[in-house]
Amino acid sequence: MLITSINIIPEAPITEMVDIASHAEALGFDRCWVYDEGLATRDVYVTLGAIANATTRLKLGPGITNPHTRHPGQTAAAIASLDELSGGRGFLGIGAGGSLTLDPLGIERHRPLAAVRETMEACRRLWSGQPVELDGEHVRLRAATLGYGRADTEIWLAGRGPNMLRLGGAQADGVMLDFIHQQSLADYVALVRDGARESGRDARICYSTAVVTSDDDFEFVRPHMTYRLVDAPQSVKDALGIDAAATDRIRNALRGGIHAAAEHVPDEWIVPFVIAGSAQECTSQLGDLVDQHGFEEFLLPVFDMADNSAYLSRVASVLEKL
Numbered sequence: 001m002l003i004t005s006i007n008i009i010p011e012a013p014i015t016e017m018v019d020i021a022s023h024a025e026a027l028g029f030d031r032c033w034v035y036d037e038g039l040a041t042r043d044v045y046v047t048l049g050a051i052a053n054a055t056t057r058l059k060l061g062p063g064i065t066n067p068h069t070r071h072p073g074q075t076a077a078a079i080a081s082l083d084e085l086s087g088g089r090g091f092l093g094i095g096a097g098g099s100l101t102l103d104p105l106g107i108e109r110h111r112p113l114a115a116v117r118e119t120m121e122a123c124r125r126l127w128s129g130q131p132v133e134l135d136g137e138h139v140r141l142r143a144a145t146l147g148y149g150r151a152d153t154e155i156w157l158a159g160r161g162p163n164m165l166r167l168g169g170a171q172a173d174g175v176m177l178d179f180i181h182q183q184s185l186a187d188y189v190a191l192v193r194d195g196a197r198e199s200g201r202d203a204r205i206c207y208s209t210a211v212v213t214s215d216d217d218f219e220f221v222r223p224h225m226t227y228r229l230v231d232a233p234q235s236v237k238d239a240l241g242i243d244a245a246a247t248d249r250i251r252n253a254l255r256g257g258i259h260a261a262a263e264h265v266p267d268e269w270i271v272p273f274v275i276a277g278s279a280q281e282c283t284s285q286l287g288d289l290v291d292q293h294g295f296e297e298f299l300l301p302v303f304d305m306a307d308n309s310a311y312l313s314r315v316a317s318v319l320e321k322l
Helices: 014-027 044-054 072-085 099-105 112-127 162-171 182-199 215-230 234-240 244-256 258-264 279-293 308-319
Strands: 003-008 031-034 059-062 092-094 132-135 140-144 155-158 174-178 205-208 297-302
Touching (some): 003 205, 003 308, 014 031, 014 308, 031 044, 031 297, 044 059, 059 072, 072 092, 072 112, 099 215, 112 132, 112 155, 155 162, 162 174, 162 182, 174 182, 174 297, 182 279, 297 308
Parallel strands (some): 092 155, 155 174, 205 297
């Protein structure tokens, strides 16, 4: 049975995020991820804590955080605290970090594969309750101990690069594929499964993209394609005809926020990444992708839409027919 989840980007007040999550739980969604986008959003862990207190069933975690804006030891402590508060519903979503998060903070990614790998190792060892000594390229711990973690807390990795996807298949509990160019989706899935096979693991994959059933939905997605297109692999940019000048225009416009940059994203750069059409067409398209690739989970991003509750209800009706 397909797991269904939401991923909230907390651009609006936290009370609104709590209402969205509570409505999603009532509709039967299983998991709530919350974007960690630094200064562009409300704090991810304050938001998750508020949602934990207002819900009883949703599994909760960042969707996604990174190794740079917080020390990985502090991330381990935050997830363990969330897990404790929620009665065992916490998980970690981790990735290398994108331009929307890191650029305003003046942070450059250095050896992202090592940073993510060492963060996963640090978290797992800290959650085990044993003292940890770690002298890595990115993570250093000195006789560090965390006495309240859950050793089997899940770690989900999100990424696009081949080595990152193989790492996710090999070492994470699951891999989240977010807004992937659909013509390339099979290649991404194959990389995850390659990594899992080499480690003798099962590949668990969560597929995330927007479900667009109206012009309004389409317009709410457009600003959130800005930073995704900037960070897209060069092969995807080439397929879409996005040259270096177009990338620079979007990146520079992002200094004024995602809505200012959205005017530089035409429709044809959005359609290949989303599920779009009538409700029936969306059910069929998504169902075909789930069957073809064996996805375990579908993750719906929820942006600051005019009526999030109505949007969630519309998409829930699409998902229940799968």
